[in-house]
Amino acid sequence: MEAETWHLPEYRCLAPSLQP
Structure with missing residues (x-):
């Protein structure tokens, strides 16, 4: 998974x- 995804x-x- 992309790290950017988890700020959502x-x-x-x-x-x-x-x-x-």
């Missing part, structure tokens, strides 16, 4: 466990 709140909600 929607992605944090969808995949919080995948955050760096």
Whole structure:
């Protein structure tokens, strides 16, 4: 996954466990 993706709140909600 791209690091840029994780600044989006929607992605944090969808995949919080995948955050760096």
